[in-house]
Amino acid sequence: MDMKATKKKLGLKEKYAHMTRGLGWETTYQPMDAVFPYAKFEGIKIHDWERWEDPFRLTMDAYWKYQAEKERKLYAVLDAFAQNNGHLSITDARYLNAIKLFLCGISPLEYVAHRGFAAAGRNFPGVGPRIACLMQSLDEIRHAQTQIHALSNYNKYYDGFHDFKHMLERVWYLSVPKSFFDDAYSAGPFEWMIAIGFSFEYVLTNLLFVPFMSGAAYNGDMATVTFGFSAQSDEARHMTLGLECIKFMLEQDPDNLPIVQKWIDKWAWRGIRVLTLVGMMMDYMLPKRVMSWKEAWEIYFEQNGGALFNDLARYGIKMPDCVKQCTVDKEHISHQAWATFYQYGGAAAFHTWSPTDEEMDWLSAKYPNTFDKYYRPRFTYWREQAEKGNRFYSNTLPMLCQVCQIPMVFTEPDDPTQICYRESEFKGEKFHTCSDGCKHIFDDEPEKYVQSWLPVHQIYQGNCFTPSANPADPAFDPMLEVLKFYNFNLGHDNMDYEGSRDQQNFNTWRGLATKNV
Amino acid sequence: MSTVFIAFQTNEDTRPIVESIMEDNPGAVLDEQPAMVKINAEGKLVIKRESIEARIGRSFDLQELQINLITISGNLDEDDDTFTLAWNN
Ligand SMILES: [Fe+2]
Ligand SMILES: [Fe+2]
Secondary structure, X not given: OOOOOOOOOOOHHHHHHHHOHHHOOOOOOOOHHHHOOOOOOOOOOOOOHHHOOOOOOOOHHHHHHHHHHHHHHHHHHHHXXXXXXXXXXXXXXXXXXXXXXXXXXXXXXXXXXHHHHHHHHHHOOOHHHHHHHHHHHHHHHHHHHHHHHHHHHHHOOOOOOOOHHHHHOOOXXXXXXXXXXXXXXXXXXXXXXXXXXXHHHHHHHHHHHHHXXXXXXXXOOHHHHHHHHHHHHHHXXXXXXXXXXXXXXXXXXXXXXXXXXXXXXXXXXXHHHHOHHHHXXXXXXXXXXXXXXXXXXXXXXXXXXHHHHHHHHHHOOOOOOOHHHHHHHOOOHHHHHHHHHHHOHHHOOOOEOOOOHHHHHHHHHHOOOOHHHXXXXXXXXXXXXXXOOOOOOOOOOOOEOOOOOOXXXXXXXXXXXXXXXXXXXXXXXXEEEOOHHHHHHHHHOHHHHOOOOOHHHHHHOOOOOOOOOOOOOOOOOHHHHHHHHOOOOOOOOOOEOOOOHHHHHHHHHHHHHHOOO | OOEEEXXXXXXXXXXXXXXHHHHHOOOOEEEEEOOEEXXXXXXXXXXXXXXXXXXXXXXXXXXXXXXXXXXXXOEEEEOOOEEEEEOOO
């Protein structure tokens, strides 16, 4: 029998209502509170989950369709890149050191984000956020996979790409991004949403991806641009989820405001500390530069973040206090970070180098208040020493901040010649932090941060050596043994770019690509 | 007034989209960067399905924007006909 149905396509709003809200139900075998045990313990009060809005109104069927299209586009480019020796089109192999840092420090966090959003989706009783978190969780595993896949091309030719997962769990500077996500993941679902969904995705992600990917485009790295923009295309949805979540929490109950504000303050500072690595990459690691860290900060944090916080003011939300310190820091942190990596270039799985005169002139133009006064003399001195054959490598271990895990290298807000240290006491023990921001976070939850796995402490406790290391051997070199434990290819992954195997190979191959031999 | 923005990958799919947006939003400012095109506007930016369809000569679902989207700023509202970014201040 033929049923004649007039097929009217559902509008976006109707379709969204059926395919999200229509899929939820109240549990009866078990009380809802037992099914969703993490929904209340953080103190956030939600009265009506139905009021959750997803402005994209994306449903699962449309999600699959558009994600598949993104993947097809991405893999077409990756294939072309591999088939056409795309790795020789980059400006200079020096550039790849930024990408090594990205693969080891950022890509594995995409995977943690996947787990975190899966957990948040599981733990929220409301259907709207469950579906949005499910989509984001799938996006994040796609990001991890496509980044690892795209960058595996470089692993065929260059050093330092071979063991990112092993390194993430051990290496001193990688504990900075790792502990950031671990901190968020070990919080409750609402704090996770403020930490990652709002502070990281909404307030800070533009500072990570947009300059990074434009930088990759500028430096001829088609593989990175493509996965970056492909991942970024999901980001607008993630940002929207973060913003909607915060508005929803604030609209549901006035008691939520102080909790939300505290998390915003905490996670803005945590995120900004992690982004020091991005600042360093933009100012020192790209052979062709798009904009300085300071400029990116002004566009994406001061202007854009300013507009956002003005908008949230109607709920009583204030700009995080740390912004005052950040306004000072934007002129310093990238230089302080590169100076640190330059000195610890023996203990990093990527190469470091002295900025050239031309690069230093660019830095003075971008940082007229600070570069010539505080940093140029330092880099010039190190370069002179290197030219005399005394390339300086520090062999000591730095003290780490108990919260952000960055070595104590940042300076006092009112004196850029003085290292900033803060001290707290908990149960009769002393703990050190790098700043007022980190001290504040520690003092609020000392029970959590005393458990931090700090790479330097772990080395001193003897937990960072391979089983074959023998401290009784008179020739025992602790630093060398730690680098073996990190699985670095010593002499190839680390040390100065000048004279490295990457530099030699790239120049040889590029020569072959442009000549008949 | 606060600035809202939207950024797309620079490619053949987004060229007519960007043209439509610029025509529908007088006062919007185009900022072309490596591989990326960003449109800034004061307070509000509206993307209209019909304008894009008129340029590309086929029907267009506004959710297709997501394929080439890089980033947005502002509160979003999307329905079948418009995709709007705005700050409420
Ligand atoms: Fe991601
Ligand atoms: Fe810190």
